[in-house]
Amino acid sequence: MTRTKSMKTLSEFTISDLPAYRWVVLTLAWLALLFAFVDRLAWANLAVKVGGSLGLPVAGLGAFVTAFYIGYVVSNALGGLGTDRFGSSRMLSYALIPLGLTTFAFSYTTSTLMGLVIQVLMGLAAGADYSACVKLTATWFDFKLRGRAMGLLTTASSVGVVLTNAAVPYLSSVAGWEGVYRILGSLTAGVGLLCLVILRDANIPAVATSVETPTLRSLAKNRDLILLAIVGFGALWGTWGFAFWVNALIVKGHGLSAAQAGVIAAMFGAGAIFSKPLVGLVSDLLGGKRKLILIICFACFAAALLLFGSLHTEQQFMLAAPFLGVTAFIYTPLIVAMVAEIAGPKLVGSAYGFTNAFWQLGSVIVPVVIGIVFQLTNSFSMAFVALAAGPALATVAMFWVKERHLF
Structure with missing residues (x-):
């Protein structure tokens, strides 16, 4: 029965x-x-x-x-x-x-x-x-x-x-x-x-599992997942590089106090809380489109870092920090969703685990690189050029990713 x-x-x-x-x-x-x-x-x-x-x-x-x-x-x-x-x-x-x-x-x-x-x-x-x-x-x-x-x-x-x-x-x-x-x-x-x-x-519906299930070996050879690993590396390079260095760069580069730099850093973080659900909603309203939105997000992030590096006064930094914070975090839900959708329902965890492990290398390497750049050039703006290189790389790599929805 x-x-x-x-x-x-x-x-x-x-x-x-x-x-x-x-x-x-x-x-x-x-x-x-x-x-x-x-x-x-x-x-x-x-x-x-x-x-x-x-x-x-x-x-x-x-x-x-x-x-x-x-x-x-x-x-x-x-x-x-x-x-x-x-x-x-x-x-x-x-x-x-x-x-x-x-x-x-x-x-x-x-x-x-x-x-x-x-x-x-x-x-x-x-x-x-x-x-x-x-x-x-x-x-x-x-x-x-x-x-x-x-x-x-x-x-x-x-x-x-x-x-x-x-x-x-x-x-x-x-x-x-x-x-x-x-x-x-x-x-x-x-x-x-x-x-x-x-x-x-x-319990994944049958329509989602009717496509041939990928293997771990096929994931390792998946061109789009490799590109998304590079994209995430560049994105986190800019996000966490800024988060790690913004206070010190503002204090050393422009002579602001530690307290002033802390307020600017807090303004940067505030933009992230609202930007992530907003971009997810926009993507859903566009029928689940992610790629074009991500390209725009990364390009704006690189431009915002270059702009921030050209500023000089506390007031300018205070005005720019929330907008930079939005661009620095807004991409997160969409790139995570793309990894899942390209991998398929059976291997979401493996695909995300490996790509995120590669993404974290950007967080690990960037503090050292930015420190070296600032030490060699003693230039606030050049440090931000180095930071902007990450999302610029992400923008270019994103053009080559093929958007797919396996489920």
Whole structure:
């Protein structure tokens, strides 16, 4: 006897059967990314206190960041493979619960070596959740809604920056740096448990799986995914290069105070929260078109960096920073959606894991390069020319990407 629709298990429903549940999925994926970012960014506010507690010199504090990113880059690739192998909902829990436990464990750090080891473990957990969140969102939302869904999902990183800088200093003053990591670890593990209980993978409609399923080898040879890896590398070069260097460049290049530079940097970050959902909505209203919008976004980003590098006064910087912030983050949901749509539903996690691992190289390399350029030229504008090279590369590479919707 055939079961009725009401007798199905949750895992058997398609996205058309449960239109409301997809928003539950998006909410939990957003919370997972939010806490993953807050756990990672908390170090920026707590480094000095932790260093004082462990007797670390200021120069040694960067080693903890390096340790985290060693684990983070590795787990981006492995996490993507795990997402496709075990399922995105299960993989998200597998990532988030260990991240909560290792974040909690960091509060008991008593030596530099112990702290470095735990930071590597935190990175290994933190890098595994992004692919799972992307695949959950991509498979629970069809391409007509996927742009705005990805836009909302990717605001988690921007909100994470604001929340970390607002909450962590206060919590630290009340509970100490150890207490902050215990609170964050507990909340992160709690969200992971919610994901384990509530989340289920989408049952992809037959029309989406009727196309021949790609293999990992075919993904590695996929010209469009390789191009998107280059595109993302260039984009993150500009975004995080600016974020890492803007304060120092403004202070050293134009003599503004650290407080003035901080306000300008905050204005830069504010534009990101609203721009991501907006561009996703525009893309959806245009029938899921991504390529042309991305070309325009990257070209505007490169131009905005060159313009910012030509400014001189605090007022000019204050006016330009929000617009630069919009161009620096607005592309995120669309490039993530394109990776998913080109890879197909079966290998979204693997494709995103590998491309994101390559994208992160831009974040790792650019601070060193910009530092060298500024040291050699002592020129504020030349530093921004070097930053603009990233989105300029992304603009050119994007022209060669073929836009496809495999699901």
